[in-house]
Amino acid sequence: MTVETGMMAAWAAYALIWILLGGYLFFIDRRARRLERELDAARRALQLDQD
Numbered sequence: 001m002t003v004e005t006g007m008m009a010a011w012a013a014y015a016l017i018w019i020l021l022g023g024y025l026f027f028i029d030r031r032a033r034r035l036e037r038e039l040d041a042a043r044r045a046l047q048l049d050q051d
Contacts, residue, residue, distance in 0.1 A: 001009075
């Protein structure tokens with residue numbers, strides 16, 4: 001393996017890690033937003049029951 005090939009492989013691995021991390025954070029953010037909407041709906045439902 002040449003130095004250039006090794007550097008290219010290292011760069012590709014580094015890029016892949018960042019892409020996977022970005023995708024993971026994107027899906028975590030979507031789940032958190034959905035959970036927040038569900039909690040807001042539950043809070044509104046509970047407030048309606050108390051009135």
